[in-house]
Amino acid sequence: MSRSSLWLSLIVLALPFTGVAFLLYETVGFDWSELNEAAWRASLAVTLYVTLTSTFLSLVIGTWLARTIYMRRSMWLASFLKWPMFVPHVAAAYLFYLLFSGGFPVYGLIEANERHHLVVILTYVWKEVPFVFLMVVGTYGQLNPGYLDMAKTLQLKPLEQFRVAEWPFLIKPLLDSFWVLVAFISFAYEVPALLGVTYPELLGVLAYERLTTGLFLNAFESYAVALAWTLFIFSGVIASYALTAKRRRRIERGVRR
Amino acid sequence: MSRLLVACFVVFPFAGLFLTFPTSPTWDEAILNTVAYVVAVALINVWLGIGTAWWLLFTESKWKAWVEWLTFLPLFIPVLASMFGMYIALAQVGLIGTYTGVGLVLLVTTLPYSIRLAYNAMYVIGRPLLEQSLTLAPLTRIGFVLFPLMKESVRTIVLFSTVIVLSQFVLVQLIGAGLVPTVTTRLYQAYGGNDVSLALQNTWVLVSLPVLFYIGLGAMFGIWIRLVKGRLQ
Numbered sequence: 001m002s003r004s005s006l007w008l009s010l011i012v013l014a015l016p017f018t019g020v021a022f023l024l025y026e027t028v029g030f031d032w033s034e035l036n037e038a039a040w041r042a043s044l045a046v047t048l049y050v051t052l053t054s055t056f057l058s059l060v061i062g063t064w065l066a067r068t069i070y071m072r073r074s075m076w077l078a079s080f081l082k083w084p085m086f087v088p089h090v091a092a093a094y095l096f097y098l099l100f101s102g103g104f105p106v107y108g109l110i111e112a113n114e115r116h117h118l119v120v121i122l123t124y125v126w127k128e129v130p131f132v133f134l135m136v137v138g139t140y141g142q143l144n145p146g147y148l149d150m151a152k153t154l155q156l157k158p159l160e161q162f163r164v165a166e167w168p169f170l171i172k173p174l175l176d177s178f179w180v181l182v183a184f185i186s187f188a189y190e191v192p193a194l195l196g197v198t199y200p201e202l203l204g205v206l207a208y209e210r211l212t213t214g215l216f217l218n219a220f221e222s223y224a225v226a227l228a229w230t231l232f233i234f235s236g237v238i239a240s241y242a243l244t245a246k247r248r249r250r251i252e253r254g255v256r257r
Numbered sequence: 258m259s260r261l262l263v264a265c266f267v268v269f270p271f272a273g274l275f276l277t278f279p280t281s282p283t284w285d286e287a288i289l290n291t292v293a294y295v296v297a298v299a300l301i302n303v304w305l306g307i308g309t310a311w312w313l314l315f316t317e318s319k320w321k322a323w324v325e326w327l328t329f330l331p332l333f334i335p336v337l338a339s340m341f342g343m344y345i346a347l348a349q350v351g352l353i354g355t356y357t358g359v360g361l362v363l364l365v366t367t368l369p370y371s372i373r374l375a376y377n378a379m380y381v382i383g384r385p386l387l388e389q390s391l392t393l394a395p396l397t398r399i400g401f402v403l404f405p406l407m408k409e410s411v412r413t414i415v416l417f418s419t420v421i422v423l424s425q426f427v428l429v430q431l432i433g434a435g436l437v438p439t440v441t442t443r444l445y446q447a448y449g450g451n452d453v454s455l456a457l458q459n460t461w462v463l464v465s466l467p468v469l470f471y472i473g474l475g476a477m478f479g480i481w482i483r484l485v486k487g488r489l490q
Contacts, residue, residue, distance in 0.1 A: 002315070005308025009328065009372065012305070015365045016331045019342025026345060065263065072260075080264045083271070085416065086471065088423035090441055091463040094448065094456060095273035126270060138377070179333050187335030189427040194448065204337045208427055211341065223345075226338035237333045 023227040030224050040225070042200035050117050050202060051186040054124035058181060059174055061125065062132025067166070069133075070140040078137075081130045089127055093194040096123045100195075112195050120195045120202075128181055135173045143169055172248050179237050187229055203229060279458035287438040288462065290356075294439065295419050295466060298363050302418045303411055306371030307403060313372075314379050314387070331369040339365075340428055347432060354434035362432050363425065367418040374417065378410035405485055408478045415474055419467045 069078050084092065100112040100119045112119045147165035156164065192202040201209070203225060211222035282288065313325060331339075343362055344353065352358030379387060390402040404411065426441045435442075440462050447456035 002308045002312035005305045006312045006324070009305045009309040009368060010324070012361070012364055012368055013327060013331055015343055015346070015361070016334050016339040018346050019339040019344075020334065021342070022345040023338075023342040026342075068260065074260060077260050077264060080267050083267055085420065086464065086467045087270075088420050088441070088463050088467075090424050090426055090444060091460045092270065094444065094460050095270045097448075098273040098276050098453070098457075099270060126266070183333045183335045187337045189337055190424060204335070204427075207341070208337065208431075212431075223341055226335075226341045230334055230338045233333060233335065237330075 020227065020230055023223050023230070026220065026223045027227055030220050032224065034221060035224060035228075039199070039201075039206065040221075043203050043206045046117065046200040047186055047203040050120055050124075050192070051182055054121045054128065054185055055178060055181045057121070057125045058128035058132050059177060062129045062177070063136050063170065063174065065129065066133050066136040066140055070137060081133055083130075084127055085130045085134075087127070089123075089188075090190040090194070092127050093123055093191040096126075097194055113197055115197050115200070117192070117196055117202075120192050123191055123195060124185055128185075131181075132174075132177050135177045136170060139169050139173050140166075168247065168251050171244055172251070175240060175244060179233070179240070182236075183233050186233070187226070274457070274461060274464065277453050277457055279461050280454045282458055282462055287440050287443045290438060291423070291440045291462075291466070294360060294363060295422050295470070297360060298367055298422050299415045299418045299470070301364060302367050302371040303414055305368060306375040306414055307399075307407070307411075309372050310375035310379050311387075313376055314384060315391075328369060328372045331365070332373070336366050337427060340431060344431055353432060354436045356433075356437060359429055359433045359437050362428055363422050366425065366428065367421045370417050370421070371414045374410055374414050375407070378407050382406055400481075401485055401488075404478070405482050408482065412471060412474050412478070416467055416471050419470055423463050423466060 065077070065081065068074070069081075087095070096119050097112050100110055100122075110118045110122070143166065148161060151161040151165045186202075187204040187207070188202070189204045189208050193205050193208075196202060196205060207222040207225050210218040309328065313321065313328075316324075318324075340362065343365070347353055347358050347361075352361065386406075387402070390398045393402065423441060426445055429437055429439050429442055433442075440459050444456055444459035444463065447459060
């Protein structure tokens, strides 16, 4: 049973890698200086801003909520947090669009389709906090309370307690979540296309539009950007996992002398 | 107090659903396609996710670490970026603009999450408990041991794959070459045409499908577990 499903899974999962290989093949001989254009540069800047802000906020709020809910056992809040998980990104984007597109005077401060992309960030935070919560709450469930008790006995300050008794165990789920979110948010279409502006556009939106307009004449630009971005994220993933490998292994296997 | 604020922030966007009266949905091709894709992708995800996780848990193979990375890495490839490449690849074999092509890429997007969820769940249940069932025939093992033990994980796998499938606009549009209508692609057209009632109707469908599947699956599991427990007496 498991062997046949393994093979099928491997065949299916080989597809994204095949996709990347095809991108490599298509971009052979591409003049990379074509990407040195104001639209792409602005897009890169706004993509980094939206991605890093949304990811950072989601990680901090998600971890804080997991900690609070675990410490105070507020199961009611945990069940509330599940709600956004039932809403597809595209539907969430439309709900935020309806609420922030100037229908209500109260929301004048933040508006959909403005160049600071605040509603895009808000939508991502709303959708991703439950994901981070889910990734982190399991770690809190397995955490040995003895570490925290010892930190308290040694009269460490609350921040120090967190740093020595909780943080080392959070590295792995937070690192996983960070890269999943960065890969997802940085090159997406649905949410920023609905809530963003026409200039500067996020990378995914600009790449898709360049790909599909004008009879695929600009397709190679989009392929090149998709490839470069994938390789950039890949190197980030490999570097960060390699850098934390020793610490993570120590946490997983325990300290050996 | 802060917890109350968080709860308000979580619930507040749902107010958007009640802003205008949505037009009542009709059972058309887009909804039919969407439901068919959701059901098919969810079923295959449960099957392949649990099967692959089972292999990862019990294998002594020297390839285990490689397979683990291969199942984990696609999570870090931006879906849209690899989709551009898959578009070229699938065009070579004539799968662009077909239902199979769209189904395949929807599976590619959801499967890495399902394998991870299933593997984590099995890891928590533990090898010793699952080893007890190794002597059983596959179907008995799945029906009487795996499903009852992994009830919540199966529900989460179905929820994740449903929500991800329902989120895809570009993927369906690009790989389906605009020939495969789903509720999501229709939401975009309704939005483009500024028809709030129609867009809201599609949003209602997108939000209620995962809820219905989650509740329905919960009820089915409840009945099944009661039947399985009946065997204990």
